[in-house]
Amino acid sequence: MKLPDLTELALRNLRESLLRNSLTTVGISVGVASLVAMLSLGIGLQQLASRRLMKSGLFDTVVVTSRRDLRNFGRDENTPASPPGESRILDEAARQEIERLPNVSEVYPDIRFPTTLLFDDKPHLTMVAALPMSAKSNDAFESLQGQFFSSDMAHEAVVQKAFAEELLGRTAKPGVDETNVKELAPPLLGKELTMRYAERENANGEENSANSIAAGAEQSPAGAAYSVVSREVKLKIVGVADLDPESMRGPTRARVFLPLRLAESLHIMQPTDLREISRAASEQPVYSSVSARVKNPAQIRTIEDAIKKMGFNTFSILDATRSLQQFFAVLDLFLGIFGSLALAVASIGIVNTLVMAILERRREIGIMKAIGASERDVEKLFFAEAGAMGILGGIVGVALGWAIGQVINAGTNVYLKRQALPPEHFWTVPLWLVGAAILFSFLVSLAAGLYPAGRAARLDPVQALRYE
Amino acid sequence: MQNQTATISASLQSATTPAILTENLCRYYQMGQTLIRAVDGISLSVSGGEFVALLGSSGSGKSSVLNLIAGLDRPTSGSVVVQGRDLAQLSREEIAKYRLRTVGMVFQSFNLIPSMTIAENVELPMRFAEVERGKRDSLAREALTWVGLQARMNHRPSELSGGEQQRAALARALINRPQVLLADEPTGNLDSHTGIEIMNMVRDFNQQLGMTVVMVTHERALAERYVQRLIFMADGKLIGEEINSATAAASVAAMNEGCDAQRRMS
Numbered sequence: 001m002k003l004p005d006l007t008e009l010a011l012r013n014l015r016e017s018l019l020r021n022s023l024t025t026v027g028i029s030v031g032v033a034s035l036v037a038m039l040s041l042g043i044g045l046q047q048l049a050s051r052r053l054m055k056s057g058l059f060d061t062v063v064v065t066s067r068r069d070l071r072n073f074g075r076d077e078n079t080p081a082s083p084p085g086e087s088r089i090l091d092e093a094a095r096q097e098i099e100r101l102p103n104v105s106e107v108y109p110d111i112r113f114p115t116t117l118l119f120d121d122k123p124h125l126t127m128v129a130a131l132p133m134s135a136k137s138n139d140a141f142e143s144l145q146g147q148f149f150s151s152d153m154a155h156e157a158v159v160q161k162a163f164a165e166e167l168l169g170r171t172a173k174p175g176v177d178e179t180n181v182k183e184l185a186p187p188l189l190g191k192e193l194t195m196r197y198a199e200r201e202n203a204n205g206e207e208n209s210a211n212s213i214a215a216g217a218e219q220s221p222a223g224a225a226y227s228v229v230s231r232e233v234k235l236k237i238v239g240v241a242d243l244d245p246e247s248m249r250g251p252t253r254a255r256v257f258l259p260l261r262l263a264e265s266l267h268i269m270q271p272t273d274l275r276e277i278s279r280a281a282s283e284q285p286v287y288s289s290v291s292a293r294v295k296n297p298a299q300i301r302t303i304e305d306a307i308k309k310m311g312f313n314t315f316s317i318l319d320a321t322r323s324l325q326q327f328f329a330v331l332d333l334f335l336g337i338f339g340s341l342a343l344a345v346a347s348i349g350i351v352n353t354l355v356m357a358i359l360e361r362r363r364e365i366g367i368m369k370a371i372g373a374s375e376r377d378v379e380k381l382f383f384a385e386a387g388a389m390g391i392l393g394g395i396v397g398v399a400l401g402w403a404i405g406q407v408i409n410a411g412t413n414v415y416l417k418r419q420a421l422p423p424e425h426f427w428t429v430p431l432w433l434v435g436a437a438i439l440f441s442f443l444v445s446l447a448a449g450l451y452p453a454g455r456a457a458r459l460d461p462v463q464a465l466r467y468e
Numbered sequence: 469m470q471n472q473t474a475t476i477s478a479s480l481q482s483a484t485t486p487a488i489l490t491e492n493l494c495r496y497y498q499m500g501q502t503l504i505r506a507v508d509g510i511s512l513s514v515s516g517g518e519f520v521a522l523l524g525s526s527g528s529g530k531s532s533v534l535n536l537i538a539g540l541d542r543p544t545s546g547s548v549v550v551q552g553r554d555l556a557q558l559s560r561e562e563i564a565k566y567r568l569r570t571v572g573m574v575f576q577s578f579n580l581i582p583s584m585t586i587a588e589n590v591e592l593p594m595r596f597a598e599v600e601r602g603k604r605d606s607l608a609r610e611a612l613t614w615v616g617l618q619a620r621m622n623h624r625p626s627e628l629s630g631g632e633q634q635r636a637a638l639a640r641a642l643i644n645r646p647q648v649l650l651a652d653e654p655t656g657n658l659d660s661h662t663g664i665e666i667m668n669m670v671r672d673f674n675q676q677l678g679m680t681v682v683m684v685t686h687e688r689a690l691a692e693r694y695v696q697r698l699i700f701m702a703d704g705k706l707i708g709e710e711i712n713s714a715t716a717a718a719s720v721a722a723m724n725e726g727c728d729a730q731r732r733m734s
């Protein structure tokens with residue numbers, strides 16, 4: 001029998017005992033739904049985790065430092081793996097060279113320094129860091145109150161929540177560690193901070209900042225190469241960050257951020273600069289460390305290798321992602337197994353329904369054989385019925401699984417909202433899963449139809465027709 | 469030219485060699501300790517275009533013989549040769565094809581599939597024969613017109629009278645143009661008037677298409693009105709036969725006519 005005829009007959013037969021077949025199909029769809037629900041939860045969690053990690057900037061960043069860094073100066077000299085001839089100065093030329101590497105989206109100098117900021121004429125000592133405009137997508141700024149910098153040169157600052165508390169004279173109450181950032185922001189936004197900093201000025205350089213006040217000049221200990229001038233700059237507070245964007249930096253993490261280009265233009269003296277004195281001979285700026293952002297975390301190793309070959313030290317958190325992927329592979333496997341169990345139970349329902357159908361349709365099978373149906377025809381017909389139930393159940397099941405996911409998503413977001421956390425979309429049903437689930441349901445149903453179809457095909461027509 | 473000669477010689481052969489030939493046909497059933505000899509050494513020959521009746525009391529083995537000829541059942545021993553083909557030599561797939569194309573069956577209880585309309589029932593054998601849909605529809609319509617059911621083709625069997633159902637069953641049996649029609653008490657569930665109506669139709673097919681017909685029946689009177697030969701069975705054995713003189717003369721003419729008809733068809 002041809003496929004369209006077969007399908008038509010199968011669907012007609014399914015319609016004939018509608019209640020029983022729909023119940024069986026519902027059974028399959030519940031199985032498929034649980035499979036889809038389990039797998040999409042696993043996939044969703046995985047995507048959420050990697051999205052979070054990507055946004056955190058931890059996994060797509062390579063920190064590049066010069067090998068001549070004083071901290072490991074001695075070690076470098078003694079390591080045969082990195083002969084001193086290979087080490088290079090991390091200057092502007094090197095920065096541009098790294099930026100030209102494939103899959104590197106940007107390379108920016110790390111500018112961070114401890115300083116004093118005046119707010120309402122009261123001094124506050126803290127660590128300040130410069131951020132590129134691309135940091136706007138950083139996870140820590142997701143629940144930012146106010147705005148991110150309006151431009152790379154704007155005289156603006158974003159302060160971290162803990163520093164905001166300090167500015168307002170609030171101390172975190174013991175036991176209540178969550179202060180709502182929404183309460184902190186309004187009194188601070190638009191206010192001015194005065195930042196004191198030390199400008200590094202070449203000996204023959206001229207005054208370059210109009211609104212900075214020369215508060216005196218000191219000779220640097222290294223001699224006449226440059227002088228350090230104490231200056232002040234006014235910054236407008238535009239944003240208050242809820243989370244800590246620099247949690248990975250530990251004790252050197254900053255609590256006040258300013259735009260990168262602005263910080264560069266100020267020629268701020270950094271603690272690490274002293275080590276570079278001997279190399280400051282060239283006109284180009286020299287950096288103690290730069291951060292390279294990678295387009296795809298999967299490429300991080302090749303990029304690290306390339307940078308190392310150029311003669312620099314690199315650092316990235318790579319292995320963490322590896323073990324995370326491993327964890328999710330195992331999680332998906334287990335969720336899949338549980339989902340498949342539900343489908344297996346449902347497929348027993350198919351076997352049952354079809355065996356019942358054979359008993360009920362003995363006579364019909366006998367008639368079909370008497371008028372010329374071959375064993376193959378009868379077998380195919382029962383297969384088609386099983387397959388049709390499988391496909392229908394698969395489609396309904398995917399829809400059901402998706403709906404369950406939406407409900408759980410919505411439910412969790414209500415919960416997150418109550419906890420004053422941002423909503424999350426952690427339930428994802430990818431298109432391939434839709435196709436795979438329907439196909440899987442179809443194949444499982446065919447397998448379930450194997451025994452009933454064979455039994456129907458071998459039915460003795462004379463016996464079947466004898467029963468009146 | 470050559471083709472035509474071949475066809476003629478084939479139909480000549482079918483006229484001379486028997487359409488159905490059974491030799492020492494046996495079908496035993498083992499029921500616990502006892503062996504039931506439902507069919508016990510039947511040797512029977514039915515020529516092409518002949519219309520015969522199998523008569524006998526209940527349990528004499530008439531239906532069993534018919535099922536063996538139809539290839540629905542396999543004999544314990546002995547052979548069945550239909551249209552020159554030994555059924556024992558055929559594979560299960562080939563037996564199915566044989567049932568599909570060579571024989572048509574009609575039953576006492578009509579055996580239409582209740583979930584299908586009359587038209588769908590009639591075209592079902594063509595689905596198994598993989599005839600395309602358009603052709604199937606027109607052939608089913610044509611067959612239902614022969615039996616006068618064109619107006620009822622979209623009804624389900626349960627909405628039809630017994631006679632109408634049996635007419636539909638006849639149309640289904642004939643839809644693939646079989647050479648042999650096997651009818652197991654086709655009028656058993658019908659009143660005598662409707663029974664005669666069905667018998668007239670069977671006779672028409674026998675005479676106009678030269679179709680070989682074997683009919684099982686209880687009603688001797690009805691058989692004598694239509695068939696050319698009556699075969700009597702008891703306890704699985706043949707116990708005698710009678711040539712029906714009333715229809716024998718007509719049948720010779722009909723047989724010749726039938727050969728012509730067959731030649732025209734092929």
Ligand SMILES: Nc1ncnc2c1ncn2[C@@H]1O[C@H](COP(=O)(O)OP(=O)(O)OP(=O)(O)O)[C@@H](O)[C@H]1O
Pocket residue numbers: 497499504505506524525526527528529530531532533
């Ligand atoms: N599958 C079977 N198992 C056991 N015995 C059977 C089987 N089929 C038929 N028989 C026996 O074989 C004998 C012949 O049966 P069959 O149906 O051929 O009789 P029949 O002549 O057609 O009778 P009726 O006129 O009542 O239809 C009966 O005694 C019946 O009980």
Ligand SMILES: [Mg+2]
Pocket residue numbers: 530531532652
């Ligand atoms: Mg019988």
